[in-house]
Amino acid sequence: xxxxxxxxxxxxxxxxxxxxxxxxxxxxxxxxxxxxxxxxxxxxxxxxxxxxxxxxxxxxxxxxxxxxxxxxxxxxxxxxxxxxxxxxxxxxxxxxxxxxxxxxxxxxxxxxxxxxxxxxxxxxxxxxxxxx
Numbered sequence: 001x002x003x004x005x006x007x008x009x010x011x012x013x014x015x016x017x018x019x020x021x022x023x024x025x026x027x028x029x030x031x032x033x034x035x036x037x038x039x040x041x042x043x044x045x046x047x048x049x050x051x052x053x054x055x056x057x058x059x060x061x062x063x064x065x066x067x068x069x070x071x072x073x074x075x076x077x078x079x080x081x082x083x084x085x086x087x088x089x090x091x092x093x094x095x096x097x098x099x100x101x102x103x104x105x106x107x108x109x110x111x112x113x114x115x116x117x118x119x120x121x122x123x124x125x126x127x128x129x130x131x132x
Contacts, residue, residue, distance in 0.1 A: 037083070039096055046081045047119060048096040049110075052088030060091035064109035071112035078119050079128075098124050 042048050049068075053061035068075065068082065075082070079098070095104035095115065104110065104118060119125050 036094065036096065036102070037085070039083075039100065042081060042096075042098075043100045044098050046079045047098055048081045048083055049115075050083045050085065050094045050096060052085045052090070052092040054086075054088055054090060056086060058091055060109055064091075064093060067109060067112050071116070074112060074116050078116065078125065080119070095119070097122055 036050060039048050039050075051061065051064060055061070090107060091109075092107050093104070093110050094102055094106075095110075095118065097103045103122070104115070120129070
């Protein structure tokens with residue numbers, strides 16, 4: 001349960017800034033769901049995992065949240081912000097790199113091992129690791 005509180009706090013922080021982005025409009029081409037919000041505030045600072053969900057009770061969404069809760073330390077280590085967008089037409093998860101490019105786009109939950117493996121192959125992440 002303690003992990004859930006931390007995850008909710010992280011999502012709340014990510015979503016708080018998102019309201020301002022929605023007010024400015026969205027960018028990106030809509031494909032099977034909502035377009036990405038303007039994530040310029042995160043660019044070069046954080047990676048962003050955007051999760052669209054029809055509801056907070058959606059089975060795919062709940063599965064994704066459980067995966068992320070269990071991987072909290074890895075999320076923090078990789079500067080990953082979570083942005084939850086409810087009321088989407090369907091479940092969708094997208095990883096946006098620090099450069100602003102979409103690195104992953106799928107309609108099923110992503111496992112933490114696959115997410116971390118993808119991030120760890122990115123040039124900026126490799127530079128972060130070697131700079132320790």
